[in-house]
Amino acid sequence: MNLVFRLAWRNLWRHPRRTWLTTGAMVFSNTLLVFMIALQFGMYDLMIDNTLQAFTGHLQIQAPGYKDDQKMRQTVADIVPLAESLRAELTTASIAARGTAFALVSSEERSYGIAVFGVEPEFESNVSTIPGLISKGRFLGASDAAEIIIGAALARNLRVDLGDELTLLGSGRDGSFAAAVVNIVGIFDSGVADFDRSMTEIPLGLFQDVFYMNGSGHHVVFDAGGIDGVAELQSRVGSLLPPGQDLVVHDWDALQPGLKQAIKADMSSAFFMYGILVILVAFSVLNTQLMSVLERTHEFGIVMSLGLTPGRLGRLVLLETAIMGALGLILGAILGGVITFWLGIRGFAYPGMEELAAKFNLPARFFPQVSAMTLLIGPAVVFLFTLLAAVYPALRLHRLHPVEAMRAV
Amino acid sequence: MTAVRCVDLCKTYRQGEEDIKALDHVSIDIAEGGFVCLSAPSGGGKTTLLNAIGGLDKPDSGEIYIAGRRIDNLSKGELAELRLRQIGFVFQAFNLIPVLTARENVEFVMQVQGVPAGERQKLAGEILDEVGLAGLDDRRPADMSGGQQQRVAVARAIVSRPELVLADEPTANLDSKTADGLMELFRELNEHHHTTFVIATHDKRVMSYAKRLIRMLDGRIVDDIVQDAA
Numbered sequence A: 001m002n003l004v005f006r007l008a009w010r011n012l013w014r015h016p017r018r019t020w021l022t023t024g025a026m027v028f029s030n031t032l033l034v035f036m037i038a039l040q041f042g043m044y045d046l047m048i049d050n051t052l053q054a055f056t057g058h059l060q061i062q063a064p065g066y067k068d069d070q071k072m073r074q075t076v077a078d079i080v081p082l083a084e085s086l087r088a089e090l091t092t093a094s095i096a097a098r099g100t101a102f103a104l105v106s107s108e109e110r111s112y113g114i115a116v117f118g119v120e121p122e123f124e125s126n127v128s129t130i131p132g133l134i135s136k137g138r139f140l141g142a143s144d145a146a147e148i149i150i151g152a153a154l155a156r157n158l159r160v161d162l163g164d165e166l167t168l169l170g171s172g173r174d175g176s177f178a179a180a181v182v183n184i185v186g187i188f189d190s191g192v193a194d195f196d197r198s199m200t201e202i203p204l205g206l207f208q209d210v211f212y213m214n215g216s217g218h219h220v221v222f223d224a225g226g227i228d229g230v231a232e233l234q235s236r237v238g239s240l241l242p243p244g245q246d247l248v249v250h251d252w253d254a255l256q257p258g259l260k261q262a263i264k265a266d267m268s269s270a271f272f273m274y275g276i277l278v279i280l281v282a283f284s285v286l287n288t289q290l291m292s293v294l295e296r297t298h299e300f301g302i303v304m305s306l307g308l309t310p311g312r313l314g315r316l317v318l319l320e321t322a323i324m325g326a327l328g329l330i331l332g333a334i335l336g337g338v339i340t341f342w343l344g345i346r347g348f349a350y351p352g353m354e355e356l357a358a359k360f361n362l363p364a365r366f367f368p369q370v371s372a373m374t375l376l377i378g379p380a381v382v383f384l385f386t387l388l389a390a391v392y393p394a395l396r397l398h399r400l401h402p403v404e405a406m407r408a409v
Numbered sequence B: 001m002t003a004v005r006c007v008d009l010c011k012t013y014r015q016g017e018e019d020i021k022a023l024d025h026v027s028i029d030i031a032e033g034g035f036v037c038l039s040a041p042s043g044g045g046k047t048t049l050l051n052a053i054g055g056l057d058k059p060d061s062g063e064i065y066i067a068g069r070r071i072d073n074l075s076k077g078e079l080a081e082l083r084l085r086q087i088g089f090v091f092q093a094f095n096l097i098p099v100l101t102a103r104e105n106v107e108f109v110m111q112v113q114g115v116p117a118g119e120r121q122k123l124a125g126e127i128l129d130e131v132g133l134a135g136l137d138d139r140r141p142a143d144m145s146g147g148q149q150q151r152v153a154v155a156r157a158i159v160s161r162p163e164l165v166l167a168d169e170p171t172a173n174l175d176s177k178t179a180d181g182l183m184e185l186f187r188e189l190n191e192h193h194h195t196t197f198v199i200a201t202h203d204k205r206v207m208s209y210a211k212r213l214i215r216m217l218d219g220r221i222v223d224d225i226v227q228d229a230a
């Protein structure tokens, strides 16, 4: 081992209790940071994925203004061929066309106002999790079959089951009267109250007939796999839009404006808390290193008399701090990683979580995931501030005069 | 060639209302290979003079030359470099790094000087044998007697063969037998390696080893005699 490193190491253990207390503060805050950050970012990912992959998708092509007004006549013309050509152009199956209407749905006993989505049966499952959440029956089959899938809550409310008939009443694209009789082929249970209570899906071909869409629809939905590649995909899709038709490509942030805001708000309050934690640790390091420098005045005086410069001694103090910080980083990351990993298997819930969970389609138990980023980002920041805190004690050494320092006891 | 040359050094300390002349127009020349004792009663200015020669403290006026080079106008960093490379210091007491072993204490300065690890260890082992500490290499200062600690300090001061060794009351905390041993060691180094020694003391036994004895009183040189060493 290098002599200077050995010296720094032994200097640290001159006061084992003090060093452990300071290191302990680092370990504690690092453990907390690792866990909190894993939890936080895991939650954001879930919020985004669950919300977007459930139904909205990462990108949608729409008519301008549709997002805000949702008028039947704000359509995307020839939507099925458009989706088909985009799938070919981008060599992905995760693109599907949809139409949206509002209608009154009636069983023999009851009626409810609901949303009716016309979907492409063979592609919808690539952009939405709803087809996979059918708990009874099956998903839609042929594109023009008189079939419908409805949520479990709606089925209960309408007192219907598989095989029963429902009547849809609404208005078509041109404002005329639209009606259809459809057969329930599937009931889904998404766990999201809104979906289960008021959402239904029918084949897009049928939808276009019933609502006089004349080959048009309202959305082409894209699943980009994750939010990382969205911006790039958005500009590619933008360049592939058919000329002569006024269309826009919205990303998930435009489609679900609440999502990013909720994440941002949560992030800033979390980072404020982390900041306070880091500063507290930094001050405890500052205090420790200042004490350790002051009590070694005599010793520093001697080595300065032997020809060591204050700069060299300052580096020694920084090295001591770095060793202490590295200890806190390693122990904290390990402890935080183990705890997070364990809770990742066992699951974790905290008070107030239900609220967020209900809003963003999250499970009631949460399974935080450990990654290199969540493991190191917090401890790395603590380490940095620890070093910064030692700069002042190290610089103080420049004020030391060897003769006066040696006189100190 | 003169190892140390002081020209008209003055240094005044203010203590309350009083001005204390710690150095009062002090001029000396010490030849290379000299073995000089500075003797003065307490407060006579020994430490002040040694510190000035070693570049630890600046005089108010006057000039200091080490091996022909003027040093009283050097910067802090240049002075540190001078002490590191050319001067060995031995202080009265408590001057080892407590967390390092005897050998590591000796090695430490060499490490700063940039001596490679292998050579460092070899030299440290040899010098510890030379000062009579064979077998104690791995002891920490707390586990050594005052005399042993002082020998480690001497080993550290001389290991890189400085031209000049400044010792400020090196025997003050030693019993007379150990003090004799240390002085024998100094004399041997002086004779074999031609190292110049300037030793501040008010110990009569120490003075008896000196080839030249400079007496000070109240910051002034009052006597400067060449004598036959004991």
Ligand SMILES: Nc1ncnc2c1ncn2[C@@H]1O[C@H](COP(=O)(O)OP(=O)(O)OP(=O)(O)O)[C@@H](O)[C@H]1O
Pocket: B013, B014, B015, B020, B021, B022, B040, B041, B042, B043, B044, B045, B046, B047, B048, B049
């Ligand atoms: N930093 C200081 N501030 C004020 N006065 C000082 C300071 N250093 C030394 N003095 C005074 O200068 C004079 C010379 O001191 P110096 O330490 O050189 O004497 P010394 O011969 O080494 O004495 P001792 O044998 O006690 O070590 C003394 O009167 C001392 O009180």
Ligand SMILES: [Mg+2]
Pocket: B046, B047, B048, B168
């Ligand atoms: Mg003195």
